[in-house]
Structures are given as structure tokens and as C-alpha cells.
Amino acid sequence: MLHGLGLLLKIQLLGTFGLNKALHTDRAKAKRSIALFLLAVIAIGALCVGYSLGAAFGLGSFGLADDIPFVAVLVGSLAGAVAAFLKANGVLFAFKDYDIVMSLPVTTMAVVLSRLAALYAVALLFGAVAMLPAFGVYATYAGVSFSSVVMVVLSVFLAPLLPMTVAVLLAVGISAVAARMRHANIVTVVLSIAAVLAIIVVPNAIVGSTGGDDAEIMAFLAQQLSAMAALLPPVAWASTGIVSGDMVAFGLFAAASIIPAALGIALISHRFASINTLLMASRPKGSFSFDAAGKNEASAKPRSPLVALLAKEASRLVSTPIYLMNSCIGYVLVLVASIAAAAASALGMLPPEIMGGKVGALIAAFLPWMMAFFVGISSTTAASVSLEGKSRWLMYTAPVSARTVLGAKALLSLAIAIPSVLVGGVLLSIAFGVGLLSGVLAVIVPASVAVFVTVFGLFVDARRPRFDWKSEYEPVKRSVAVTITVFSGFAIVLAGVLATAAAGAIGAIIFSVALVAAAWLLFGKLSAAPLQE
Amino acid sequence: MDTRTPVLSIEHFTKTFGSKRAVDDASLTVMPGDIYGFVGHNGAGKTTLIRSVVGVAGFDGGTIRIDGTSIAADPLAVKRITAYVPDNPDVYDFLTGIQYLDYIADIFEVPAAVRRERIERYAGKLSLTPALGDLISSYSHGMKQKVVLIGALLHEPKLLVLDEPFVGLDPEASYILKGLMRELTERGSAIFFSSHVLEVVEKLCNKVAIIKAGKLIADGPTEEVVGDSGLEAVFLGLGK
Numbered sequence: 037m038l039h040g041l042g043l044l045l046k047i048q049l050l051g052t053f054g055l056n057k058a059l060h061t062d063r064a065k066a067k068r069s070i071a072l073f074l075l076a077v078i079a080i081g082a083l084c085v086g087y088s089l090g091a092a093f094g095l096g097s098f099g100l101a102d103d104i105p106f107v108a109v110l111v112g113s114l115a116g117a118v119a120a121f122l123k124a125n126g127v128l129f130a131f132k133d134y135d136i137v138m139s140l141p142v143t144t145m146a147v148v149l150s151r152l153a154a155l156y157a158v159a160l161l162f163g164a165v166a167m168l169p170a171f172g173v174y175a176t177y178a179g180v181s182f183s184s185v186v187m188v189v190l191s192v193f194l195a196p197l198l199p200m201t202v203a204v205l206l207a208v209g210i211s212a213v214a215a216r217m218r219h220a221n222i223v224t225v226v227l228s229i230a231a232v233l234a235i236i237v238v239p240n241a242i243v244g245s246t247g248g249d250d251a252e253i254m255a256f257l258a259q260q261l262s263a264m265a266a267l268l269p270p271v272a273w274a275s276t277g278i279v280s281g282d283m284v285a286f287g288l289f290a291a292a293s294i295i296p297a298a299l300g301i302a303l304i305s306h307r308f309a310s311i312n313t314l315l316m317a318s319r320p321k322g323s324f325s326f327d328a329a330g331k332n333e334a335s336a337k338p339r340s341p342l343v344a345l346l347a348k349e350a351s352r353l354v355s356t357p358i359y360l361m362n363s364c365i366g367y368v369l370v371l372v373a374s375i376a377a378a379a380a381s382a383l384g385m386l387p388p389e390i391m392g393g394k395v396g397a398l399i400a401a402f403l404p405w406m407m408a409f410f411v412g413i414s415s416t417t418a419a420s421v422s423l424e425g426k427s428r429w430l431m432y433t434a435p436v437s438a439r440t441v442l443g444a445k446a447l448l449s450l451a452i453a454i455p456s457v458l459v460g461g462v463l464l465s466i467a468f469g470v471g472l473l474s475g476v477l478a479v480i481v482p483a484s485v486a487v488f489v490t491v492f493g494l495f496v497d498a499r500r501p502r503f504d505w506k507s508e509y510e511p512v513k514r515s516v517a518v519t520i521t522v523f524s525g526f527a528i529v530l531a532g533v534l535a536t537a538a539a540g541a542i543g544a545i546i547f548s549v550a551l552v553a554a555a556w557l558l559f560g561k562l563s564a565a566p567l568q569e
Numbered sequence: 570m571d572t573r574t575p576v577l578s579i580e581h582f583t584k585t586f587g588s589k590r591a592v593d594d595a596s597l598t599v600m601p602g603d604i605y606g607f608v609g610h611n612g613a614g615k616t617t618l619i620r621s622v623v624g625v626a627g628f629d630g631g632t633i634r635i636d637g638t639s640i641a642a643d644p645l646a647v648k649r650i651t652a653y654v655p656d657n658p659d660v661y662d663f664l665t666g667i668q669y670l671d672y673i674a675d676i677f678e679v680p681a682a683v684r685r686e687r688i689e690r691y692a693g694k695l696s697l698t699p700a701l702g703d704l705i706s707s708y709s710h711g712m713k714q715k716v717v718l719i720g721a722l723l724h725e726p727k728l729l730v731l732d733e734p735f736v737g738l739d740p741e742a743s744y745i746l747k748g749l750m751r752e753l754t755e756r757g758s759a760i761f762f763s764s765h766v767l768e769v770v771e772k773l774c775n776k777v778a779i780i781k782a783g784k785l786i787a788d789g790p791t792e793e794v795v796g797d798s799g800l801e802a803v804f805l806g807l808g809k
Contacts, residue, residue: 324667324702326689337681344675348661355663426659432625434676435648566644569626 044150076519084165092173098254101177103261106275108170109195112163116196117203129315133506145305159196167192187278187286197293198270201300208311341436345444353416362512366414367456370407374463381467400474404481405533407460411482412525418493418518420445422502422511432568439563446490453486477544484548491555493521495562574637576601576728576759583630584617591617593783599759604750606774607763614783615763619732623653636727652721656732658713662706666716677724691719694745710737731762747773771800
């Protein structure tokens, strides 16, 4: 089985980021792709390390150093859960080379393990860079024994296992439920967004509901951590093991991680073929007739090429859950946050000290950039050209200009972004009672970021498309274009914050105008060349 | 001498991939009414030439004119009168068959009345009507091939380019396709297609070209190229 597993892993690795293809067609391009990939990995790593160090030092400064291992293991666990939940479909299930892989003389267990290994590697990498710096900070506060160091290292490997197992089973459950329903993709997206919101929003809402002085925050944090420890015994066992050198507690954590994972792998291997059959089964009705279709004349009404292209892009978005989830989650978060803030304000739950004064002025100045952050990491365009995949001949042979084809992709992104920032900006401005200028900026700034990221994502993807994917997951989650676009979004927001800090509202306005102008120029340059290989 | 404007005119076409010359100095002419077969071994350069003719890929030398217009000078004008059926019918499988056909009709700006009549006629002929309401992802290879064919015929192209059109079609659908090809050329259009099914090329095409290692080594009226020996014998003989 190990030989088969090794070969399957090798094939998956060669397909990652299209590196093998690049190596065999254009070495210079391959080098650039590898450099960009490494740059992205370093940037993500630096971000995780910074976040981990900040959170650990924060806990230490509040006198909660003994809770650092708990939080570190929790973060490592969440990394496993999020990676597995978002990527289970397309990697573990419903991948396009399923038939070929399953016809190979390898065991089903080897196929499952090769797929899970990819998920585990991502979770492990992310978990390690998020956990190890925090453990380092913990060592400076508490000092650690040799056995604690061993347990720290083991916890990095063990932490993702249980949540990965639960998340994979949850993802399968959602897909299985959705597959039996008429609008399967919409059900998958709604359930998935609900799950992601539960992971992101609920803990922040709990922690964010505090206010007041350090002692109050410390007491509140301690209370929250203890509540979470009661809720998540395996994480608490790991923490107890590391902090107290308690081998039994750590052994319980190890058992609670390994046994369910082994059972999960056995269960998935046993039911792998039937789950995939269920997820990939089509249920054609074969009952179309022109007489029945004729009753709905609207469906046959001619549309302009631009409208037809826009409708096609929208169909692809709603039909591809991973694409919709990945490119629109930022807008969902903006809307959820703004509705929550408006509701909290209406119910008098927002602390009065944030209205007016220094805090109020800060909120008024940087509220637009908080929204812009979520908008900056969201774009349907960064994968839109790659998603044409093997159907790209339709794009190339259509008697439509590059401006129209690419314009439709940009328009879809803006059709989602602009209403979202309009609603979000207005609601947040009302909730925080900011002045008219700040209110206008709360719409204009994120809108300009959305315009730039939309065009920039399109530009990068059109210049570096990846058409040879086997699952939509690859261009949506693994592509160089999406990674570059997301990090450019970060960088732009950071630059905008600096411009606002330096020159106030004028800085924000000038920056926004510059973004829109840059987007206009970029789109002009992109659409000037004909679309072809 | 035929003074009509050729539907497809390729002159000194050259395409390279890195240092490899995939097609070298190829020239041929397809006139209105022609069914022009294009044969050659795997990797000889058939698909490379076809992809440049339909605008999927650029090329390095020579000219391609469709109905007298250079595809380099006015690519949109020539695409409006051309249709392409690739060797693998990969289309938007998140659309239903009828949604895909309406999309293609919108892109080629086919009027509503004509499009419905044509979809109904071609789908009926190819026995695809009951499946048009289903997602293309549920279609077999042959059904995808049929829906791409219908889409290609919707705007009554002056030039229909097909790459291995008979692969994946059942015998009845192949027979119907041959009929549709003849009907289209009788209305003044032309067809240029590649195939490995030499018997079909020999019987269906009035002209044929053979490409070997990127060079056109024979082209012209089928009876002249084939002579008395049959296309298979000529093809195998040229391969030695």
C-alpha cells in the first residue's frame, strides 16, 4: 500500500500549482511560479507568526501565560478544521480524475490517505507556524521541561487530527444532504457559509462583547478560556499535559486525536466509492419539450452578448460552491458585521465611549478601511479566467471582444461588491454615528478597493491562467493569481491606512481616486490584446 | 478558373512551439460548397492548424483568410461567420443543454425566432430534445458532442471547422451528421474537418489534404489525391 500511496502523493504534488507543466514547457515561467509561491508562503507564514506572537504576548501580559498552550493547540486544531472543511470536496470527494485513480491497482485506503495527506499537510504547516511561536513565548514566561518540549512538538502533529476528522465528516454530511436536494449547490453554500460564520463570528462576538479596563478584560478572558476548556476537553488535556507535565492528560489528548482519525479513515475508505457515487451522480430528467419551454417565452428572449456572458459567469459562480464561498465570504462578513452593529446600536448595546471623542474619531477615520480589508480579500475575478478550463475554446472563438468577455467577469464581481459595501457602509455609519464625510468614505473607500481588486485579480489571472485543473478547488484555492490578489488586497489596505493616518480624509479620497484610475488603466491594457493562447 | 472568394484561404502558414516547427509553410484553399478532409498521423499538426484557423491560438507566419477577411486584421468579423467543433466537446457543464444553446445564440446574435426553429430542428434530428433541460454535466460524451454541433450550426456559419467530429458519436448520429454537413455545404457554406476515419473522409469529402510532420504533402480533389488505390493506401504509403 505504501508504494501506491507514495506514487499517488507524487502525482498530486506534481499537479500542485501547475509546477510540473510549467517545468516541462517554460523553465523561466516555472522559476517565476516557484518564486511567487515561495513569496506567498513566506508572507502567509510571517502573518501567522506575527499573529501568534501578538496573541501569546497579549495573554502573557494579562497574567494568563499558562493559557498560551491551550490557545496554541486550539489554533492548530482550527487550522485543521478549516482546511479540511473547505477543501474536502474537490480534493477528497468529487475530483475529476476519480475514475482514473480508482481504476489503478492501489487500495482505496491508499487513495483516501493520499488525499487526506494533502489536507493534513496544509493544516500541519499552518498549525506549526501559528503554534510554535506561541509556544516559544510560553517558554519565556513559564520555562519548560524536556517532557513539555516533546509534548509541544507532538501536539503540533496531533492537534489537526480530530478537528480534521470531524470537519471532513461534516463536509461529507452537508454534501450528502445537499446532493439529495434540488438546488444542491445553493444548499451547500448556505450550510458552508453558516459553518464558517459560526467558526469566525461567534468567538469574536463573545470576546468582542467585553469593554472597560484591563482587569475586566483579564477576568473576562480567563472566564472565556475556562468555558472553552470545558467545551473542548481534548485541547484542555493537551494544555494540561504541556503546562503541568501531566503524561496521562497528554496521553488522553493523543488518544482522542488518533483513534477518531483512524476510525474516520477506516469509515471513509469503506464508504469512499459510495460517497463519491452519491456526490457525483447526476439525475437527468430527460423530459424537456419545446411545447413546455414555449410557455416560458422569457427564457428564449435574446440577450446582448455582454448580458449573456454576465449570466453565464453568474451561473458558474452559484453552481460552484467552493468558488462562491472563497470569493464572496468577505462580502458576507461585511454584511453580517454591519447588520450586527446596526442591531447592537439600535438596542443600545454599543458602549457610549466609542461614539465621539478620540475613539469615535479613530473609528470614523478607519471604519472604511476595516470594510476595505474584507472587500480586498474577496474577488470573483482572480480565478474567473482559469475557471474557463477546458471550455476556454468557447471564450477564444466567440465573436466578442476581449473587453466584453473580461468586462463581464469584472461586472459580476462589482455587481456583488458595490451593493455589499453600500449596505455595509451605510449601516456601519449609522451604527457608529459617524459624520456625513466619514459615512460617504465608508462607501467610497471599500468600493474603490473592490474596483481595483476586481480588475487586478482579472489582470493577474488573465496573464497567468491555470487551465489544467481537475477540480475547481485548484484555481480557486491553490492558484498563484488568487494568492497574489489576496496579498495585494492586504497591501493596498495597509497603504490606504497609512495614507489616511498621514493626511486624514483627503489622504483616503486621493488614494481611492488613484485606485480607480489604476484599475481603469489596467483594464484598458488587459483588454487591448485579443483573447487567444 | 473559379473566381469565387474562397471560404478559407491559408497561405504559407507557420506555427512554432519553442524551437519546434509544428506546421511549416502550409497553404490550402477551401471553396464554397467544399467538404474538405484533413488527415495525418497523431501529432502531425492537424489540431495546431485548426486551432489557429478558428482563433484559439495565434501563429507565427503566413496568412489565414476567411471569406476574404484576414483573421489577423479583423478577428471578430471572421469569428462571426465561423463555427468550431473541437475534438473534446468540453463546454459549460453547469448549464443545461438549452441554456448553453441560448447562450451560444446570444453570443452569435441569432434572432429569437430563427434560433428556436434551428434548435428544435437540429435537436430533433440528433434525438437530443428530451435531454435539453438537463445539466450538461449529466451528458455522455456523444450527447456533449451533439450539443456542441447544434451550437455550431445555430448561426449558419460560412465555415464550419470540426476536429475529429465522428469520435464518440453512435452510428446513427454519425450518419445524421454527414447529412447535416452535406446540407450546409449545399447552401454555400464550406466544411474543413480533420479525421482518422479514412473511409468517411474518402466518401464524404470532395477535397482532401494530408499533413505529415508539420508539412502538407498532398492536397486537392479527393479523386486526384486518392487515385485508384484508396485513401488508406495513399496515407499508409506516404507514412513510409
